[in-house]
Amino acid sequence: MNTEALLRDLRQELRDGGLHGCFLVRDLHTGDELGLEPDTQLPAASLVKIPLALATAERIRRGELDGATALDMRPGRITTPGPTGVSRFRHPARIAIDDLLYLSTSVSDGAAADALFDLTPPARVAAVLDDLGLRGFAVRHDTRELTDTPTERFTAAQVHLAHALAIDAGTSGRGHRLPQLDTTRANTGSARAYVDLLQALWTPSAIHPEVAGRVRELMGNNLIRHRLTPDFSSDATTWSSKTGTLLNLRHEVGVVEHADGQTFAVAALTESLVPAGAQPGADAVMAQVARALRDHLRQR
Numbered sequence: 001m002n003t004e005a006l007l008r009d010l011r012q013e014l015r016d017g018g019l020h021g022c023f024l025v026r027d028l029h030t031g032d033e034l035g036l037e038p039d040t041q042l043p044a045a046s047l048v049k050i051p052l053a054l055a056t057a058e059r060i061r062r063g064e065l066d067g068a069t070a071l072d073m074r075p076g077r078i079t080t081p082g083p084t085g086v087s088r089f090r091h092p093a094r095i096a097i098d099d100l101l102y103l104s105t106s107v108s109d110g111a112a113a114d115a116l117f118d119l120t121p122p123a124r125v126a127a128v129l130d131d132l133g134l135r136g137f138a139v140r141h142d143t144r145e146l147t148d149t150p151t152e153r154f155t156a157a158q159v160h161l162a163h164a165l166a167i168d169a170g171t172s173g174r175g176h177r178l179p180q181l182d183t184t185r186a187n188t189g190s191a192r193a194y195v196d197l198l199q200a201l202w203t204p205s206a207i208h209p210e211v212a213g214r215v216r217e218l219m220g221n222n223l224i225r226h227r228l229t230p231d232f233s234s235d236a237t238t239w240s241s242k243t244g245t246l247l248n249l250r251h252e253v254g255v256v257e258h259a260d261g262q263t264f265a266v267a268a269l270t271e272s273l274v275p276a277g278a279q280p281g282a283d284a285v286m287a288q289v290a291r292a293l294r295d296h297l298r299q300r
Contacts, residue, residue, distance in 0.1 A: 006296055007036060010289050017285030018274040024191040025293040028199055028255070028263045032300060034293045035191060035267075041174065042269045043186040044137075045146060045244035046108050047251055050197065051139055053105045053218055055120050055128040056097070057211045067098035071115055078111045080144050081152075085109025105218035105242065110143040117142035122187070132206045136193025138186075145180055146246055151277075163275035166247035180246060191267035194253040198265035202255050216240060219254065226280075228268060231287035232256045232294075241266075248272040250282060262298065266290050 001009075014021045014036075022042060024035035059065045074092045081087050085103050086095065087110065095103070095112070097119070103112035117125075126139040150162035166181060176182040199205070201212045219240040225233070227250065233239040241254025253267040268290045272282055 001296075003034065003296065006292065007034075010036060010292060013285060013289060014270075017282055018272055018279070019270045019282055019285060020273060021268065021270040021286065021289060022191045023269070023290060023293060024195045024265075024267045025290065025297060026195050026199065026265045027297055028203055028265055029261075032297055033195070034297055036289075036293075038191040038195075038267070040269075041136075041138075041183050041188045041190050042251075042271070043181050043183060043246065043249060044189045045187075045246035045249050045251060046110075046113075046143070047189060047194065047242060047244035047253060047269075048139060048143070048187040049104050049108065049113050050194075050215065050219070050242050050253070051125050051129055051134075051137060052113060052116055052120070053101055053215050054132075054197075054201075054207070054211065055125040056101055056116050057214045058128055058132075058208070059120060060097070061208055061211050065097055065119060067101070068096050070094040070096050071100065073111070073115065080110040080114045080142075081147055082108075082110040085112055087111040101214075102218060102221070105215070106221040107223055108243065110147060113143045132200070134193075134197055134200060136190050136196065138183075138188045140185065140187055145186075149178060149180055149247055151247060159277050160275045163248050163272070163277065167271075167273055167275060178247070181249070189269075191253075191269050194267040194269075195265045198253060198255050198267070202263060202265070216255075222254075227252045227283045228254060228266065228287045228290055230284075231291040232266070244269075248275075250279070250286065252286070256294070264294050264297065266294065 022037040022040045024038035026033035060067045100112040103109040122139040170176045174183040179185045236259040238257040244251035251269045
C-alpha cells in the first residue's frame with residue numbers, strides 16, 4: 001500500500017473508533033518519519049511527567065538537588081488524589097527525591113509529581129527544556145490541576161456527562177471551557193515535540209548521558225501498559241513509554257527497540273469523541289494505527 005492510501009485508511013480507522021488522533025513515528029537511526037497531524041498542540045495530561053522527570057534528573061546532576069533528600073509525605077497534606085502511589089498511603093512516609101521520581105514517572109503518581117513540582121516549578125521545568133533545545137512544549141501548571149475536573153464532581157453513574165462536556169465545550173481554536181483542555185492554559189505538546197524529546201533521550205544530544213539514561217530507565221519501568229504495549233512489546237523488542245489520560249484525552253509516547261537494532265519513537269495523542277470513561281476499543285485502535293505507521297516505515 002502506498003503512503004497516501006495508508007494515511008487515508010488510518011484516518012478512517014480513527015474516525016470509526018471514535019477518535020481524533022495526532023501521531024508521529026520516527027526511525028531514530030535514519031530520521032524517516034510518518035504521521036497524522038503531528039504538529040497539532042494538545043493538552044499533555046500526565047505526559048508532562050516526562051519533562052518533569054528530565055528537569056528533576058538534570059537538576060540532580062547539576063547538584064542543585066540531592067536525590068537522597070527525603071521529603072515528608074503526610075496523607076492529610078496530600079492535595080493530589082489518584083488511584084496509585086502516595087495519595088493512597090494511610091500513614092506518613094519519608095520518600096527520597098529519587099524515589100518520588102520513580103513514583104511520578106513509572107507509576108504516574110500525581111502526588112509524587114507535585115512534590116517534585118514543588119521543588120522545580122512549571123516555569124523552571126520549561127526553562128530546563130529550553131536550555132536543552134527542546135521546543136514545542138508549554139509547562140504551565142502542576143498535576144493538581146488535573147484532579148479538579150467535572151469527573152471529580154459527578155457520580156460514577158454520571159461520569160459520561162463530564163466526557164460529553166469535554167467533547168462539546170471546545171472551540172475551533174482549541175480553546176475550551178475547561179482550563180485543563182484549553183491549549184492556551186494547559187500543559188501542552190505536539191506529537192512532534194514528544195518524538196523530538198524521545199530522540200534526544202535515546203540518541204546523543206544536549207541531554208547529559210546520565211540524565212538521559214535515568215529517564216529511559218523510568219520509562220522502561222512504566223507500569224501502565226494497557227494502551228500501545230500490546231502492539232509494541234514482544235520477546236524481540238523493548239518498549240519504554242509513558243501514558244497520559246484526562247477526560248477524553250488518551251495519549252501514549254514511547255520508544256520501541258528491536259532486537260535487530262532498529263529503534264522507533266512513537267507518539268500517539270488522541271481525543272475521544274465518545275462520552276465514556278472506559279474505552280478499551282479506542283486504546284486498541286490507537287495501538288493499531290501507531291503500529292501500522294511503524295510497520296510502513298520498516299518496510300521502506
